[in-house]
Amino acid sequence: MATFGLIEYRDANPEVRAVYDDIMATRKTDWVNNFWKALAADPALLKRTWEDTKQLMAPGTLDPVMKELIYLAVSITNGCPYCVAAHTVSARKKGMTDAMFHEMMAVVGLANANNRLANGYQVEIDEQFATAKPRTL
Amino acid sequence: MATFGLIEYRDANPEVRAVYDDIMATRKTDWVNNFWKALAADPALLKRTWEDTKQLMAPGTLDPVMKELIYLAVSITNGCPYCVAAHTVSARKKGMTDAMFHEMMAVVGLANANNRLANGYQVEIDEQFATAKPRTL
Amino acid sequence: MATFGLIEYRDANPEVRAVYDDIMATRKTDWVNNFWKALAADPALLKRTWEDTKQLMAPGTLDPVMKELIYLAVSITNGCPYCVAAHTVSARKKGMTDAMFHEMMAVVGLANANNRLANGYQVEIDEQFATAKPRTL
Amino acid sequence: MATFGLIEYRDANPEVRAVYDDIMATRKTDWVNNFWKALAADPALLKRTWEDTKQLMAPGTLDPVMKELIYLAVSITNGCPYCVAAHTVSARKKGMTDAMFHEMMAVVGLANANNRLANGYQVEIDEQFATAKPRTL
Amino acid sequence: MATFGLIEYRDANPEVRAVYDDIMATRKTDWVNNFWKALAADPALLKRTWEDTKQLMAPGTLDPVMKELIYLAVSITNGCPYCVAAHTVSARKKGMTDAMFHEMMAVVGLANANNRLANGYQVEIDEQFATAKPRTL
Amino acid sequence: MATFGLIEYRDANPEVRAVYDDIMATRKTDWVNNFWKALAADPALLKRTWEDTKQLMAPGTLDPVMKELIYLAVSITNGCPYCVAAHTVSARKKGMTDAMFHEMMAVVGLANANNRLANGYQVEIDEQFATAKPRTL
Numbered sequence: 102m103a104t105f106g107l108i109e110y111r112d113a114n115p116e117v118r119a120v121y122d123d124i125m126a127t128r129k130t131d132w133v134n135n136f137w138k139a140l141a142a143d144p145a146l147l148k149r150t151w152e153d154t155k156q157l158m159a160p161g162t163l164d165p166v167m168k169e170l171i172y173l174a175v176s177i178t179n180g181c182p183y184c185v186a187a188h189t190v191s192a193r194k195k196g197m198t199d200a201m202f203h204e205m206m207a208v209v210g211l212a213n214a215n216n217r218l219a220n221g222y223q224v225e226i227d228e229q230f231a232t233a234k235p236r237t238l
Numbered sequence: 239m240a241t242f243g244l245i246e247y248r249d250a251n252p253e254v255r256a257v258y259d260d261i262m263a264t265r266k267t268d269w270v271n272n273f274w275k276a277l278a279a280d281p282a283l284l285k286r287t288w289e290d291t292k293q294l295m296a297p298g299t300l301d302p303v304m305k306e307l308i309y310l311a312v313s314i315t316n317g318c319p320y321c322v323a324a325h326t327v328s329a330r331k332k333g334m335t336d337a338m339f340h341e342m343m344a345v346v347g348l349a350n351a352n353n354r355l356a357n358g359y360q361v362e363i364d365e366q367f368a369t370a371k372p373r374t375l
Numbered sequence: 376m377a378t379f380g381l382i383e384y385r386d387a388n389p390e391v392r393a394v395y396d397d398i399m400a401t402r403k404t405d406w407v408n409n410f411w412k413a414l415a416a417d418p419a420l421l422k423r424t425w426e427d428t429k430q431l432m433a434p435g436t437l438d439p440v441m442k443e444l445i446y447l448a449v450s451i452t453n454g455c456p457y458c459v460a461a462h463t464v465s466a467r468k469k470g471m472t473d474a475m476f477h478e479m480m481a482v483v484g485l486a487n488a489n490n491r492l493a494n495g496y497q498v499e500i501d502e503q504f505a506t507a508k509p510r511t512l
Numbered sequence: 513m514a515t516f517g518l519i520e521y522r523d524a525n526p527e528v529r530a531v532y533d534d535i536m537a538t539r540k541t542d543w544v545n546n547f548w549k550a551l552a553a554d555p556a557l558l559k560r561t562w563e564d565t566k567q568l569m570a571p572g573t574l575d576p577v578m579k580e581l582i583y584l585a586v587s588i589t590n591g592c593p594y595c596v597a598a599h600t601v602s603a604r605k606k607g608m609t610d611a612m613f614h615e616m617m618a619v620v621g622l623a624n625a626n627n628r629l630a631n632g633y634q635v636e637i638d639e640q641f642a643t644a645k646p647r648t649l
Numbered sequence: 650m651a652t653f654g655l656i657e658y659r660d661a662n663p664e665v666r667a668v669y670d671d672i673m674a675t676r677k678t679d680w681v682n683n684f685w686k687a688l689a690a691d692p693a694l695l696k697r698t699w700e701d702t703k704q705l706m707a708p709g710t711l712d713p714v715m716k717e718l719i720y721l722a723v724s725i726t727n728g729c730p731y732c733v734a735a736h737t738v739s740a741r742k743k744g745m746t747d748a749m750f751h752e753m754m755a756v757v758g759l760a761n762a763n764n765r766l767a768n769g770y771q772v773e774i775d776e777q778f779a780t781a782k783p784r785t786l
Numbered sequence: 787m788a789t790f791g792l793i794e795y796r797d798a799n800p801e802v803r804a805v806y807d808d809i810m811a812t813r814k815t816d817w818v819n820n821f822w823k824a825l826a827a828d829p830a831l832l833k834r835t836w837e838d839t840k841q842l843m844a845p846g847t848l849d850p851v852m853k854e855l856i857y858l859a860v861s862i863t864n865g866c867p868y869c870v871a872a873h874t875v876s877a878r879k880k881g882m883t884d885a886m887f888h889e890m891m892a893v894v895g896l897a898n899a900n901n902r903l904a905n906g907y908q909v910e911i912d913e914q915f916a917t918a919k920p921r922t923l
Binding site: 242279282318369 | 751755
Binding site for chain 2: 105132134135136139140142146150153154157158161162163167168170171172174175176178179181182183184186187189190198200201204205207208209211212213214215216218219220222223224225226227229230231232
């Protein structure tokens with residue numbers, strides 16, 4: 102028994118088309134990728150995910166390309182093939198050079214190794230690294 | 239039955255002390271944290287890990303603070319409490335502001351969610367994202 | 376160097392207090408737990424996370440207690456000690472009995488084992504399980 | 513160099529056929545999927561895994577469809593493509609509707625994000641969530 | 650609200666005591682660790698888990714100490730603090746020397762790094778590594 | 787937009803060819819697999835990764851085949867399809883028999899299940915498992 106298919110623009114209802122239009126306008130493209138077309142099976146999910154992605158990946162104190170490097174680092178660590186393929190492309194579109202990619206990969210490999218060394222050697226957190234006490238906003 | 243303890247500077251052999259000295263010189267500190275003191279149980283591991291960390295986290299096309307943000311993103315994704323505690327501190331030392339931390343956290347949360355959406359909706363990789371053909375070096 | 380502390384109600388600004396009030400009203404409690412007090416370091420994150428949590432964990436086709444069991448299963452799989460502790464308590468508040476907990480745990484153990492068997496034996500996806508073709512909304 | 517192949521019914525020895533027969537009888541199908549045909553390379557593993565799966569996924573305090581939702585949530589979190597494909601189908605067979613699937617996905621996304629927020633903000637477990645003291649059986 | 654406590658021998662019912670006795674007899678100890686005392690909240694789970702552990706960790710083609718190294722490698726990769734602490738001890742009891750531990754840790758670090766390199770560089774599986782065709786039992 | 791391709795021997799610069807030659811000499815093969823050809827996009831990464839792999843997977847207190855079993859266990863736990871395919875082949879080349887593979891798989895399944903049981907039942911680390919105090923080298 103099948104699950105969900107991809108909702109193509111021509112088959113989408115107005116609610117979904119509105120999101121597709123915003124994606125294409127924001128990303129300056131004329132097509133919508135499979136991730137969005139799959140989420141469209143649940144329009145509320147599509148809308149919420151797109152709004153979050155648009156907001157949280159936008160320029161901030163961190164440049165969009167830096168945010169993509171972080172997003173990629175997470176996706177690579179988790180082993181999500183779709184996300185790695187898609188975000189490697191969007192990272193390049195936002196300015197990721199080969200050098201940036203290789204340096205990010207080197208850090209990702211190092212961190213994934215060192216995380217396990219800390220686990221295996223059961224390293225206790227130093228006093229100097231203890232979290233701050235509460236403070237006033 | 240116990241495992242390994244932390245090797246304090248005063249108890250370390252010359253090979254280990256040499257690494258400790260380099261850590262403190264490079265990081266401009268007068269102490270060595272528990273991660274290094276635990277790895278010292280295997281001096282070859284300590285040396286290799288320190289050399290890699292020093293090299294791969296050094297300034298490159300990416301600033302050291304950017305590299306720390308990536309390292310943190312991986313450690314948070316994997317749930318390594320020691321690494322999160324230690325690298326939150328070193329990231330701040332290298333210039334991470336509150337705003338940078340919050341923005342990185344927002345991307346880490348988003349990516350960890352979206353990775354699973356891609357898995358659960360079984361999204362197929364678009365043609366446009368297929369990997370490049372081989373090329374000449 | 377420290378990171379963020381917990382923002383207590385008495386130290387919170389109006390934006391944060393509004394979220395705290397809504398949490399306590401929704402959950403019918405007179406206190407706010409550390410997760411929310413920690414996220415308050417980034418009020419936009421606190422607000423977004425609370426709104427999502429409130430909406431997505433609310434009664435739907437799935438009962439709140441079923442949603443908590445799913446949330447727990449994910450947190451246990453990822454090994455997040457805070458989330459496991461907190462959500463075991465909220466699951467009980469929403470009606471999780473000992474029997475439900477044990478049955479969920481049994482499935483979580485089984486799935487985590489079988490996922491790796493599928494990986495290790497490199498099992499190819501059967502034709503009968505291929506994803507559906509696109510369809511009209 | 514190859515690894516293991518799939519053991520088809522016609523090529524299976526009596527011990528494996530007995531398990532295949534039980535799978536088909538229990539699931540009311542006339543075929544055995546690739547997961548079982550791959551595990552058959554180790555008949556003891558096949559038998560043990562089938563017995564556990566049959567027992568732990570059977571109706572209990574939790575309905576079989578609820579158990580499938582939990583199993584799916586774990587498989588999606590871990591990123592096991594085979595398990596997601598296969599169990600999405602078995603979940604539907606046991607009564608999972610679109611609405612149930614979407615709600616489960618929303619919780620899975622939320623939990624995977626919030627788990628990392630708890631890690632990154634290094635949230636300390638509240639006193640009120642501490643585990644119970646021992647008790648008499 | 651609390652969850653489950655640890656079931657002490659003196660408070661255990663006959664079914665649980667029988668498992669505790671078998672654990673102590675098999676491991677030649679006079680005490681039962683917290684993992685078993687916690688699982689005892691669900692006697693069927695305790696029994697099933699102990700039977701599997703006893704059977705699968707027993708001497709086979711692989712020595713018990715080799716099996717413990719594999720078990721440790723998994724627990725370290727997943728970041729389960731309890732399992733790492735407990736199985737480091739049982740591995741030593743079964744003959745794990747410092748050298749064996751350090752070599753296993755080195756491989757665990759390397760594999761966790763290389764797994765992500767394969768993900769990030771989106772490496773396609775070579776023809777020579779394709780899985781075998783089915784074969785007769 | 788594409789990412790990196792595989793660098794074939796004939797297209798490789800002298801630095802990369804030197805690594806390829808060493809791989810083939812060490813492994814007694816006449817071809818280089820896709821993992822190395824992909825890493826060659828960053829010659830420093832290729833070199834560092836090959837040197838580590840060659841050194842850490844070499845005979846030591848643990849036989850090469852034991853090291854491969856550990857490497858496989860990690861790759862299966864993480865769900866890296868490339869690594870599982872490639873290392874299942876190299877493990878066989880180094881002497882892994884069917885029996886060894888099945889026994890490793892059984893331990894991997896068990897450990898991945900038990901890790902989550904420890905998480906879900908929030909098992910506290912026993913006094914007897916506490917890590918050793920520091921010691922002199």
